[in-house]
Amino acid sequence: MWRIATRLRLLILFAALAVLPYLLSYSQQEIAVLLVINVLLVCSYRLLTLTGEWSLGHVVMMGVGAYASALLTKRLGVPVPVSMLAGGLAAAAVAAILSVPLFRMKGFYFLIGSFAAGEIIRLIWKRFTDPFGGPKGLKRIDAFPNIDFGFLEIDFYEPVNYYFLALIVVSASLYVLHRIERSRIGLTFHAIHWQDRLAESVGVDNFRYRTLAFVIASFFAGIAGGLYGHYVGAVNPTRFGVDQMVYVLVWAIVGGTATLHGPILGVVVLTVINEIVLRGLGLDTVRPLIYGAILILSVLYLPDGLESLGPRLRARLRRRGRDPAAAGGRAA
Amino acid sequence: MDLLWQTAVNAMYAASYMSLIAVGLVMIFGVMGVINFAHGELYMLGAYCVVFLYAQENFPFLLAAAAGLVFVGLVGLFMERAMFRPLRDNPLSGLIASIGFLLILQTLVVLGFGRRMGHVPPPTQEKLEVFGAVLTHQRLLVIVAAILLLAALWAFLKRTRFGWALRACAQDAEAAALQGISMTQTARIAMFIGAGLAGIAGALTAPLVSPTPYIGHSVIVTAFIIIIVGGIGSLEGAVIAAVLYAFVHTFVTTFFDGVIANIVGLALMLAVLVVRPTGLFGAKERA
Incomplete structure (x- = not known):
């Protein structure tokens, strides 16, 4: 059974997704x-x-x-x-x-x-x-x-x-x-x-x-x-083809694969960057270059993906806020 | 009969440049444990060195080819420093980073030279006849260069201290380090040679293939088949598999068509993997 907070979060998410296309x-x-x-x-x-x-x-x-x-x-x-x-x-x-x-x-x-x-x-x-x-x-x-x-x-x-x-x-x-x-x-x-x-x-x-x-x-x-x-x-x-496979790989790696929301985060963030920022700026030719750079940088500096950012930030805030002991496991 | 012999000569040409590419890929894997997905793009980069220096700036062909070897070797050193060294303990990450690097190289070449085929006029139009088969000088050059380079590499690996160190690292990196062999130094040498070989293969074949920025794709597919059939990590296996693959592919292309030849090549590789999951000449366990 899902906890109330999770259900509430899902409800909000779906409400947002329902409004989004309009x-x-x-x-x-x-x-x-x-x-x-x-x-x-x-x-x-x-x-x-x-x-x-x-x-x-x-x-x-x-x-x-x-x-x-x-x-x-x-x-x-x-x-x-x-x-x-x-x-x-x-x-x-x-x-x-x-x-x-x-x-x-x-x-x-x-x-x-x-x-x-x-x-x-x-x-x-x-x-x-x-x-x-x-x-x-x-x-x-x-x-x-x-x-x-x-x-x-x-x-x-x-x-x-x-x-x-x-x-x-x-x-x-x-x-x-x-x-x-x-x-x-x-x-x-x-x-x-x-x-x-x-x-x-x-x-x-x-x-x-x-x-x-x-x-x-x-x-x-x-x-x-x-x-x-x-x-x-x-x-x-x-x-x-392989090019498309590379994109899937990039989404999964950049988002992280430890949780179900990791890859979703990856594909959403990169698509938004891709469509809104790159296409908006008319940088179609250099898009693969930017994807490549993102891939390399995330492998080097963010090996656990975007999904690890949230918990990491939270742990840091908690440590700074109260006592240094609280950095326990968190159910996804 | 004539067609058979001609096809065999064509296969020898294909085998020679494919071995250069595959041997480089195997060397990089042997020392660093990373499959360099950008290897096809290193080949492409070598070809574009010739497009730039020889076809556009009119330097002599052989000078341009040598420049291709050195330049692509330096790109290899950069890859080692920027990606493979920080990711040394994580081969999958190294592979994924090399996919990123591949995209960057492709885009840079597109920006510099455009998407279309780079035309490289052949340095010589002359050809000679070998028992009835036609062999252009350009193809002969590729064959001779490949044999000389592979022989030089063999001598380097077996006769020099660097070569010993390199083979020691490939066999057991930790034990090699304990003997005072610098892992970093060895990785640099392997990367320079491996990338350089791909570069010169691209440079020498540039007049024969009309390079595009996307030529690396078919090259890396071929190279994968070869190193898998030969057993990842075996240099001799790579050369033998390159010859085997080139003959199968060239003959099927001649008598059927290119797409069927690609399917047969890939099926050959899957078949080898099923019978011997570590390739024909691969070590028992390395995955």
């Missing part, structure tokens, strides 16, 4: 939709990093979801909400297959192996024009169907409406991710990360749990992909 311009609303989708992407990535493995194929998993969902609607006429779910399942299935070779490796080998696996998938999209559309990808993907309540018709071409749709899907997904982390399974992920030999010696099947984390993370990445594909209306292999 304060934004049309193009900012579109960015807000993508931001919400990216929150799911980076949070699902974090679930995998709980086991201590860093993949470079996560964005490709998002692409698998997007491609699968788009093809199901285009070719088979599956309704969009069902196809999105199927996209997530497709990503999970691909992850389950890939985990057989990939989880024979650890650390660097896994990192590079996942990179290679992702590149293979991307090259398949590029090479096989039927059904994947080749380098140009898939276009004119069906949009999310309008909902007609009789008195109220919701048109999901409107960014505001899609924003709320994405917000609901992503919030529900984050809740599930949160529950998984707090469950026995999630605790086992942590155990595998910090003490894999010890975990194994008490009967934990590391391979199976790593696979499970990879499959769950990919499922939610696939859902994010479906949300993305049916919103933008087009997908192509370049969209799910």
Whole structure:
């Protein structure tokens, strides 16, 4: 059960999120939709990093979801909400297959192996024009169907409406991710990360749990992909390339991965900097440079991410304010 | 038959510059334990040294290539000082920092030279025939330079005190430090050589590939495949894997197409990893 303070904080947060799109311009609303989708992407990535493995194929998993969902609607006429779910399942299935070779490796080998696996998938999209559309990808993907309540018709071409749709899907997904982390399974992920030999010696099947984390993370990445594909209306292999993966990595690293709000903080802060400051100043060309510099500086000087700033500040204030003894553990 | 032999000659050329890149990457990993994701961009930087000095400022080609080696080597020293030394105990952070550095290098080159292909006129148009296969002098130069540089590196590693120190650090950094070998000094040497080799590979191949600021991407993918197949940390493995990969890739490209060749290359790497998770020549445990 959540404490009252946490519930209150969530309530305020959701109230703010509900008001937010009405304060934004049309193009900012579109960015807000993508931001919400990216929150799911980076949070699902974090679930995998709980086991201590860093993949470079996560964005490709998002692409698998997007491609699968788009093809199901285009070719088979599956309704969009069902196809999105199927996209997530497709990503999970691909992850389950890939985990057989990939989880024979650890650390660097896994990192590079996942990179290679992702590149293979991307090259398949590029090479096989039927059904994947080749380098140009898939276009004119069906949009999310309008909902007609009789008195109220919701048109999901409107960014505001899609924003709320994405917000609901992503919030529900984050809740599930949160529950998984707090469950026995999630605790086992942590155990595998910090003490894999010890975990194994008490009967934990590391391979199976790593696979499970990879499959769950990919499922939610696939859902994010479906949300993305049916919103933008087009997908192509370049969209799910290494550059995009680098951004996910940057969000996770800059935000920190110890808590669920760490990566969210990372993606929100960097997107705001990116869209409002850099684009506003017309610095599009130097954007990668600034991202690179932020990445290096945060690895060097803020190794635990933005999420560590709050507790650190609080601890310092407390020490200065009253007695030096109070710097205890804090439930996230 | 002619096509087969011609393809083999082409593969030899590919193998030679790929070995230079992969060996540099392996050296950096061996001594510092960091996978340098920006290695492809070091190659790109070497190519742009030639674009600038040779194609734009008309210096002699070989001088421009040598400048590429030195300049990129110095960039390597900077990376060591600014990122890899402070992050020595944390290989994952080192890798992530190198991704950041990659973005910076790319952007700087875009700002300096634009996004489009840099055109480098070949220094010679001459070619010779080797048993019916055509080999341009430029490609021959790359092959000869690669063999000479790798031989020099081998002599350096096996015959000089610096080379011994370097190999000692790669085997066991702590034990090497206890023998009075300076970790920092060794890391500097490894970084200079590793980066310099990538730089000269880029410089020598610049007239053959028409460099863009984003050329590093395909280079690093290839280099990863090679060092994984060869076993991360094994210099001999890197060279052998480079030859193996170059032959497979060139033949599949010739008889099918480039994208299929890339897929086959990546699948080859995954297959090696499944059978031998530490590569063909890798040590038993290093992850």
